[in-house]
Amino acid sequence: MSSLISKYLPWLLVLLLRGGVAADGKKKVPAIIVFGDSSVDTGNNNFIPTIARSNFWPYGRDFADGLPTGRFSNGRLATDFISEAFGLPRTIPAYLDTNLTIDDLATGVSFASASTGLDNATAGIMSVISIAEQLDYFREYRERLRLSKLGEAGAEEVVGEALYIWSIGTNDFIENYYNLPQRRMQYATAAEYGAYLLGLVEAAVREVHALGGRKMDFTGLTPMGCLPAERLGNRDDPGQCNEEYNAVARSFNGRLRGELVPKLNRELPGLRLVYADTYDLFDAVVRKPGAYGFENAERGCCGTGLFEAGYFCGLGTSMQLCGNANKYVFFDAIHPTERMYSILADTVMNTTLHVFL
Numbered sequence: 473m474s475s476l477i478s479k480y481l482p483w484l485l486v487l488l489l490r491g492g493v494a495a496d497g498k499k500k501v502p503a504i505i506v507f508g509d510s511s512v513d514t515g516n517n518n519f520i521p522t523i524a525r526s527n528f529w530p531y532g533r534d535f536a537d538g539l540p541t542g543r544f545s546n547g548r549l550a551t552d553f554i555s556e557a558f559g560l561p562r563t564i565p566a567y568l569d570t571n572l573t574i575d576d577l578a579t580g581v582s583f584a585s586a587s588t589g590l591d592n593a594t595a596g597i598m599s600v601i602s603i604a605e606q607l608d609y610f611r612e613y614r615e616r617l618r619l620s621k622l623g624e625a626g627a628e629e630v631v632g633e634a635l636y637i638w639s640i641g642t643n644d645f646i647e648n649y650y651n652l653p654q655r656r657m658q659y660a661t662a663a664e665y666g667a668y669l670l671g672l673v674e675a676a677v678r679e680v681h682a683l684g685g686r687k688m689d690f691t692g693l694t695p696m697g698c699l700p701a702e703r704l705g706n707r708d709d710p711g712q713c714n715e716e717y718n719a720v721a722r723s724f725n726g727r728l729r730g731e732l733v734p735k736l737n738r739e740l741p742g743l744r745l746v747y748a749d750t751y752d753l754f755d756a757v758v759r760k761p762g763a764y765g766f767e768n769a770e771r772g773c774c775g776t777g778l779f780e781a782g783y784f785c786g787l788g789t790s791m792q793l794c795g796n797a798n799k800y801v802f803f804d805a806i807h808p809t810e811r812m813y814s815i816l817a818d819t820v821m822n823t824t825l826h827v828f829l
C-alpha cells in the first residue's frame with residue numbers, strides 16, 4: 473500500500489498543481505489583475521465618457537447570450553482564457569462595473585481601458601483611463617479588499633499572490649507617435665520614444681511591486697504593422713504589413729525582454745516578472761493562417777474589415793459581417809477574434825505563464 477502511494481504520489485502532486493491548487497487546497501494564483509488597453513479592457517470604457525467603446529452589436533456576437541460587454545472582440549479575450557486556465561472565473565470583470573461584489577473582486581479584475589497607452593498623452597487622445605489612473609484604481613481596489621470581510625491578511629494574500637498582467641504599448645505608437653506631431657517633435661526616432669515608454673513600464677512595475685504585487689507578466693507588442701488598419705494605411709506598399717512598425721515592435725520587445733525584465737528582477741525583492749511573447753505566434757499566424765485553421769488574416773470580420781473599429785463597426789444592422797468569425801484572425805480592423813485570443817492565451821500559458829501554475 474505504502475509503495476503504491478509512493479509510486480503514485482508524484483502523479484497526484486502533478487495533477488493537483490496543474491489545476492493551480494497548492495497542497496493546502498488554496499489556489500496558488502487567487503486572482504488575475506489586469507492593466508492595459510483594448511486588448512484586455514473587459515468593459516471599463518462603458519463607464520467613462522469616451523467614444524472608444526464597443527458595448528454594442530456586433531461586438532460580443534459570440535459571447536454568452538451574444539452579449540456586448542465592452543470587449544473589442546466577438547467573444548472572450550486572451551486574459552479571460554488565462555483566468556480560466558488558472559481555475560479562476562471564465563471572464564475577468566471590469567473594475568468600474570459597480571455591481572461587482574467583494575467575491576468577484578477577489579478573484580481578479582481588469583483596470584484596462586481601450587485606446588490608452590503607457591504615455592499619458594496617448595490616454596488623452598480619446599479621454600480614456602491613463603496608467604496613472606489605472607494604478608489609482610488599483611490602490612482603491614486594495615483598500616476595498618482590506619475593508620471587506622477578507623480583512624488585512626486576506627487582502628494581503630490576494631494582492632501578494634495575484635498574477636498581474638500588462639498588455640499595453642501599441643496605441644503609443646500607432647495612435648500617438650505615428651499619428652500626431654507632438655511626440656515626434658520630442659523624440660526624433662521611434663527607438664527614442666520606445667526608450668521613454670520603457671521608462672514608464674519600469675515605473676509602473678515598481679509601483680505595483682511597492683503596493684505588494686510580486687508575480688507579473690509584461691506582454692510584448694504584436695506585429696502591429698500587420699493590423700488590417702495599418703495595412704490600409706501603408707502608403708509605400710498598400711495592403712502589405714507595415715514592416716517599419718513591425719521592426720519597432722521587435723526592437724521594443726527586445727529591450728523589454730533582454731534588459732528591463734532582468735534588471736527589475738534583479739533589483740526588486742521577491743519580484744517574478746516574466747516577458748510573454750505574442751509577436752512570434754502572431755507573425756506565424758499572419759504568414760500562414762491556414763496552418764492555424766484561419767482563412768483570413770488581412771481583414772477584420774466587421775464591415776470591409778479594413779478600417780472599421782468601435783462605432784464604425786457598429787453602424788447599423790445592415791453592417792456586413794463575416795459568417796464564421798473563427799475563420800478570421802481579426803474581428804475588426806484592429807482587434808483579434810475570440811479564436812485568435814484563445815490561441816494566444818494557450819501559447820502564452822504553454823511558453824511562459826505555466827511557471828505560476
Ligand SMILES: *[C@@H]1O[C@H](CO)[C@@H](O)[C@H](O)[C@H]1NC(C)=O
Pocket residue numbers: 569570571
Ligand atoms: C447592475 O445590476 C442591475 C440589476 O441586475 C442592472 O439593472 C444594472 O444594469 C447593472 N449595472 C451594471 C453597470 O451592470
Ligand SMILES: *[C@@H]1O[C@H](CO)[C@@H](O)[C@H](O)[C@H]1NC(C)=O
Pocket residue numbers: 592602604
Ligand atoms: C500623467 O498624468 C498624471 C495625472 O494627470 C500625473 O500624475 C503623472 O505624473 C503623469 N505622468 C507622466 C509620466 O507625465
Ligand SMILES: *[C@@H]1O[C@H](CO)[C@@H](O)[C@H](O)[C@H]1NC(C)=O
Pocket residue numbers: 815818819822
Ligand atoms: C499547449 O499545450 C497543450 C498541452 O501540452 C497542447 O495540447 C496545446 O496544443 C498547446 N497549445 C499551444 C497553442 O501551443
